[in-house]
Amino acid sequence: MRPITGREELDLFTRLPYVLDDELADDLTAGRRLPEWMWVALRGDRLVARAAWWCPTGDTEPFLLDVFDLDDSDGAGIDAGARLLRTAMAEVVKEGARPPEYIRMVPPDWRETPAARRVVEDRMTALERTGAALLVERLRLEWRPGAPVPEPKGRLAFRPVRDTEEMLSLMTSVLDGTLDVHSREALSRMSPREAAVAHYEDDLAHYRSPQEWWRVATLPDGEPVGFVTPARNDYNAIIGYIAVLPAYRGKGYIDDILAEGTRILAAKDVPRIRAATDVGNVPMANAFLRAGYVNFERSINMTWS
Known part of the structure; x- marks a missing residue:
């Protein structure tokens, strides 16, 4: 278990896919991520878990744990993920500080889709083993060009x-x-x-x-x-x-x-x-x-x- 050495190991880090992967290179360039905040758990050459923290542009401390993935091909991923988090947090989070919040983007119907539900719940289980608990589930919304924009009513x-x-x-x-x-x-x-x-x-x-x-x-x-x-x-x-x-x-x-x-x-x-x-x-x-x-x-x- 170790952090990546730099952007030259992004191919390794992205062997486990997630929706934020396309942003990682730009985040590293902008300083929103650091190689020492991007951890991998390897079994030989196989990536079995990964975790990465993020901060807003201009900050220097991790603000969110927003990438956390497991190898879902067998049942060992949960244990490996929990061990990775405990190991990485000991290095990334300052002693005595509250760990940054975890956030994961999930499909809107994730509870009704067995494969998606397993992905979400396995990661939550691994996090719970490190002491984390669910705070809230949120809707992510999007307005797209072409959708109507209401005219002012004049009340305000x-x-x-x-x-x-x-x-x-x-x-x-x-x-x-x-x-x-x-x-x-x-x-x-x-x-x-x-x-x-x-x-x-x-x-x-x-x-x-x-x-x-x-x-x-x-x-x-x-x-x-x-x-x-x-x-x-x-x-x-x-x-x-x-x-x-x-x-x-x-x-x-x-x-x-x-x-x-x-x-x-x-x-x-x-x-x-x-x-x-x-x-x-x-x-x-x-x-x-x-x-x-x-x-x-x-x-x-x-x-x-």
């Missing part, structure tokens, strides 16, 4: 976010009553303001697009109702964060706000717009579907305590 006005402090204030306010599991987990460990700052620094601060794209939704008198952050990350145009303030939930404003974010990105002639929400966040999931987004994938998110 939209303006750019004034500054970082206004954004943090809005992000803090919408945590009251949130259905988002990641946000609720953060609130179990820190104050709403601290959770908002952490979310901003870990996510919004890394967008590759200007903050001028972000919008605050207001009533005609200027009272904020919610916000949306249409953006680009390292890979796609995204609806990064969208929310309605607690006092205005249940009035259908989420449709207007999502439509505004979609219009901003569609005007940039992007090939697609990506978004995600928890399976359990039914109001948000339904809003995306009403807006013409397609559930093309799900993700399994696991964490260590």
